[in-house]
Amino acid sequence: MKPQKLIRQIHHWASPLIMLPLGLVVVTGLMLMLKKDITWIQPPTVRGEAPSALPEQSFEELFAIAMQIEELDLHAWEDLARVDVKPDKGVVKFIASNNWEAQIDTSSGEVLQVAFRRSDIIESLHDGSFFASWTKKAIFLPSGIVLFAMWGTGIYLFALPHFKNWQKERKKRASLPARRASETNS
Numbered sequence: 001m002k003p004q005k006l007i008r009q010i011h012h013w014a015s016p017l018i019m020l021p022l023g024l025v026v027v028t029g030l031m032l033m034l035k036k037d038i039t040w041i042q043p044p045t046v047r048g049e050a051p052s053a054l055p056e057q058s059f060e061e062l063f064a065i066a067m068q069i070e071e072l073d074l075h076a077w078e079d080l081a082r083v084d085v086k087p088d089k090g091v092v093k094f095i096a097s098n099n100w101e102a103q104i105d106t107s108s109g110e111v112l113q114v115a116f117r118r119s120d121i122i123e124s125l126h127d128g129s130f131f132a133s134w135t136k137k138a139i140f141l142p143s144g145i146v147l148f149a150m151w152g153t154g155i156y157l158f159a160l161p162h163f164k165n166w167q168k169e170r171k172k173r174a175s176l177p178a179r180r181a182s183e184t185n186s
Helices: 003-033 059-067 119-127 135-185
Strands: 080-086 091-096 100-105 111-116
Touching: 003 119, 003 135, 059 091, 059 100
Parallel strands: none
Antiparallel strands: 080 091, 091 100, 100 111
């Protein structure tokens, strides 16, 4: 089999293999690019009373406030997915394992916002870990490798006709002076 035909076959049959994982990666990637612009994906960070000031509340005091918020369903520090401190905004975000987020003013201890955060779910869909821990390396990594191969074969398939046309034109131009010389001698 000619290399060009083999490359076409690889390019053709690899497409359906990666169609679903790649489609999911593209859609979720677009959503993640817009997460700061679309509040449905990620709640915007609000400003506290005294941004850039030293917090007047300790983490324990702020966590005690967060534990009182029903949506977060917090009973211990282990129930948190993460704590995001925004000193320039004067806010601490407590993000629970159930994807609810509370933003608490570091100065007053006031709960500024409680909202559901979808960006973490979208990110886990994006990297494949949403389905199971093994899918990240067993499905999404091979899909990325196949996509890279398709990218390379696609460049080859795109460039090959242009390269062949360039070679023909070069050959034609090179033979033109020889033809003219033979025509003038005859």
